[in-house]
Amino acid sequence: MRIGLVGKPNVGKSTAFSALTENPVEIANYPFTTIEPNVGIAWLPLREDCACSKLRIRKENEGRMENNDEDPRKGSICNPNTGSCTGFKRLVPITLIDVAGLVPGAHEGRGRGNQFLSDLARCDALIQVVDTSGSTDIEGNPIGSDGSTPIEEYNFLLRELDSWIKGIISSGWQRGARRVQSEGEKALPLYLLDQLTGIGAKEIHVMAGINAVNEKFPDSGVPWNWGDEELYTISSSIRAALFPISIAANKADRASLETWADLTKLVNENGGVLVPTSAEAELALRRASRAGLILHSPGNSNFEITEQGNAKLSNPQRKGLKNISNSLNSWEGGGLIGLLSEIVFDILERRVSYPVQDETHWIDGEGNILPDAILVPEGTTAKGLAYAVHSDLGDGFIRAIDAISSRVIGADYEIKNGDIIRIHAKS
Numbered sequence: 001m002r003i004g005l006v007g008k009p010n011v012g013k014s015t016a017f018s019a020l021t022e023n024p025v026e027i028a029n030y031p032f033t034t035i036e037p038n039v040g041i042a043w044l045p046l047r048e049d050c051a052c053s054k055l056r057i058r059k060e061n062e063g064r065m066e067n068n069d070e071d072p073r074k075g076s077i078c079n080p081n082t083g084s085c086t087g088f089k090r091l092v093p094i095t096l097i098d099v100a101g102l103v104p105g106a107h108e109g110r111g112r113g114n115q116f117l118s119d120l121a122r123c124d125a126l127i128q129v130v131d132t133s134g135s136t137d138i139e140g141n142p143i144g145s146d147g148s149t150p151i152e153e154y155n156f157l158l159r160e161l162d163s164w165i166k167g168i169i170s171s172g173w174q175r176g177a178r179r180v181q182s183e184g185e186k187a188l189p190l191y192l193l194d195q196l197t198g199i200g201a202k203e204i205h206v207m208a209g210i211n212a213v214n215e216k217f218p219d220s221g222v223p224w225n226w227g228d229e230e231l232y233t234i235s236s237s238i239r240a241a242l243f244p245i246s247i248a249a250n251k252a253d254r255a256s257l258e259t260w261a262d263l264t265k266l267v268n269e270n271g272g273v274l275v276p277t278s279a280e281a282e283l284a285l286r287r288a289s290r291a292g293l294i295l296h297s298p299g300n301s302n303f304e305i306t307e308q309g310n311a312k313l314s315n316p317q318r319k320g321l322k323n324i325s326n327s328l329n330s331w332e333g334g335g336l337i338g339l340l341s342e343i344v345f346d347i348l349e350r351r352v353s354y355p356v357q358d359e360t361h362w363i364d365g366e367g368n369i370l371p372d373a374i375l376v377p378e379g380t381t382a383k384g385l386a387y388a389v390h391s392d393l394g395d396g397f398i399r400a401i402d403a404i405s406s407r408v409i410g411a412d413y414e415i416k417n418g419d420i421i422r423i424h425a426k427s
């Protein structure tokens with residue numbers, strides 16, 4: 001799963017990236033601080049308890065395990081290959097890409113141009129970071145007040161992305177149209193796929209584009225007569241299908257609540273979500289937590305001061321941290337992690353499942369308990385899950401076992417959230 005952070009320069013993309021991934025990156029109050037993309041992992045907590053909680057209950061009921069108040073893992077008994085699990089909060093990896101800022105006209109080469117747009121290729125969704133404080137203009141220059149509005153930033157980003165895709169489609173359009181003339185209608189999606197596979201487009205995305213033209217311009221005629229408007233419509237629908245956009249209404253610490261009301265409505269209509277954030281505040285909590293001064297879990301706006309923190313933090317520092325937590329508490333949506341969680345589980349409809357090699361003990365070949373928690377799209381079948389684990393396992397798929405009910409399930413079984421699955425395959 002890959003999610004891109006986009007937006008005009010100087011809005012806090014890198015600050016958000018750093019708060020989410022704990023990677024130290026360059027952050028500064030001027031445009032184009034970031035040029036080469038930053039890539040890192042954000043650890044997203046699953047919404048439900050890890051499946052190891054079920055195993056624990058079973059073991060306790062069978063008298064094979066006892067409660068231990070001193071347990072540093074607060075009850076978790078799984079052995080994650082990636083991420084971690086404490087108190088049954090299982091963390092799964094999400095790849096984040098923080099790219100250079102985008103200015104109006106980028107698709108024509110302005111600012112850093114659109115070369116970096118290819119860094120967004122194969123992202124499953126985008127987070128646009130917008131500046132709600134009004135302290136920067138549309139190109140990210142600090143101007144104090146009366147800067148660009150969140151809606152302006154959103155609209156221009158959509159225009160740039162649409163124009164970028166339109167540029168890719170248009171560049172070979174005559175060639176594509178000739179193919180349709182000689183091979184018939186089916187050549188159109190094939191042409192679009194050829195042009196757009198590089199940015200991750202699949203049949204479902206290009207069909208969304210073609211259908212949109214047919215709906216909006218029923219009299220548009222044959223593709224070789226399509227003009228700018230048709231091509232723009234195709235591009236815009238493909239973009240919407242390929243890159244669902246949600247918004248981090250950032251620098252909310254310097255804005256009033258109404259600032260993002262209009263944009264929330266617009267983003268929701270387009271199938272995204274908007275969450276007010278203060279990347280800077282979240283980064284401060286993450287840093288204090290990393291330094292051992294506070295106990296804080298990402299996504300939670302409260303924290304506890306540790307013994308070390310009690311010894312080291314000055315009164316103003318304590319007050320500062322408390323203010324940060326108060327303001328994070330005053331907004332809905334759970335900040336950056338809350339936004340990521342909505343994107344992954346609600347918009348992209350990812351479900352978690354735990355492949356195991358032993359359906360009785362829920363372990364892999366080495367005895368690790370529930371080592372993998374894999375996110376798959378809603379509707380993924382048992383065979384699809386096998387492919388997600390390894391292509392050999394998909395190719396050799398024979399049957400699977402639902403390790404919770406011990407029932408045999410077939411290739412077409414649809415994976416439910418939280419399923420623990422043992423896959424039998426020819427080796």
Ligand SMILES: Nc1nc2c(ncn2[C@@H]2O[C@H](COP(=O)(O)OP(=O)(O)OP(=O)(O)O)[C@@H](O)[C@H]2O)c(=O)[nH]1
Nearest residue numbers: 009010011012013014015028032033034101278279
């Ligand atoms: N008040 C406030 N300032 C913030 C917030 N997030 C980031 N900033 C500040 O905004 C400035 C820009 O932050 P960056 O993270 O470098 O922004 P960027 O979008 O990555 O910028 P480019 O890489 O230049 O496109 C820095 O001075 C940050 O400290 C926030 O939530 N509130």
Ligand SMILES: [Mg+2]
Nearest residue numbers: 013014033034
């Ligand atoms: Mg940056």
